[in-house]
Amino acid sequence: MGADTNQQARWEKRYLEGRTAWDRGQPSPALALGLAEMPAPPARVLIPACGRGYEIAELAKRGYDVTGVDFSPSAVADLKRLLDTQQIEACVVAYDLFDWEADEPFDVIYEQTALCALEPSKWLDYAERLCRWIQPGGILIGAFMQTHRQGGPPWHCSLATVESLFPETRWEWPTRRDQTISHPSGLKELAIYLKRKK
Template identity: 30%
Template sequence: MASAIVDVAGGGRQQALDGSNPAVARLRQLIGGGQESSDGWSRCWEEGVTPWDLGQPTPAVVELVHSGTLPAGDATTVLVPGCGAGYDVVALSGPGRFVVGLDICDTAIQKAKQLSAAAAAAADGGDGSSSFFAFVADDFFTWEPPEPFHLIFDYTFFCALHPSMRPAWAKRMADLLRPDGELITLMYLAEGQEAGPPFNTTVLDYKEVLNPLGLVITSIEDNEVAVEPRKVIS
């Protein structure tokens, strides 16, 4: 498969997602090991234990949108797996680019729909912005969209999965991308963690599962807009 991969290293949340954060400790209790299950993630949303949630679009996403380098045009489609409250979905969407936000947790999807509707109402709802995105509650590993995507954006999704699930993650990315598509993964390079999520992650972890599928890494860049606590895990 000849899909291009663009890896952007960095972070962008206010708090470090490691064991020193009490919310992360509680997250790990609720998730129970990082296996892909809606129950644990639903409990997190219901209890308000969402340390990954910035409450606004990821700074790097905003920068990418403003750069004008993202694909856009007739019927250009984008997928954001593990979209949570959907801030990045809305930020990426616009004329010429339809974005699907996917999450296994229905509670998160309902919140995403509410927040995006409120944002559209605040803007008087006159620009048709809600027609540029949609939210789907389903399992990334089994969901079958009608056609593959031009672009997939992954952030705090890879590192949230148990490492044993990473080959399956890569396979699904390959299946869900068009042959000429791109995967942008904003890597959260956690280390020194005895548990997860987020699990210890290196650039090599991405290469080991993507390269065998013919997914070629074309760029690795430092994210200059990352919030300081997320740049380094000690």
């Protein structure tokens, strides 16, 4: 499948015009919560649709082996600059997630408002990829936008939708499913930590 150049151009335009309301300029509080669930460094972590990737820098600083994928050239350039400035190493891939494949599965995937940036028609395909890119016993840390309105991006992703995309047949769910994180837009993200079943 060829890269979705229309979507790529739309996202790149947002970065070029500074319309990046999602960008915290620092790691999300979801990461601090997620760290408690993660295996110790140097575990392999994937951050799909990483944007400017503040979480990549933070995890790499802590000794994790981090890979970030995003198809916006500007976001990727900004992230590489951040890593260079801080003299941190991480693997940054400028690619469409639907054209990319992992060489080997990851121990952790940190999915921060990536699914919510995708057209809902792509969610099932994307969830299949996440399942394939994470090894059995691996951890999926997810932050899903709660807009409670039609349209997007960001697209609203309810708990029921997360449950259907990541079913209990394949994922271990925690008892607590109502934890939220504040988003720079004033909205909330549903924070979910899942373990891929063996």
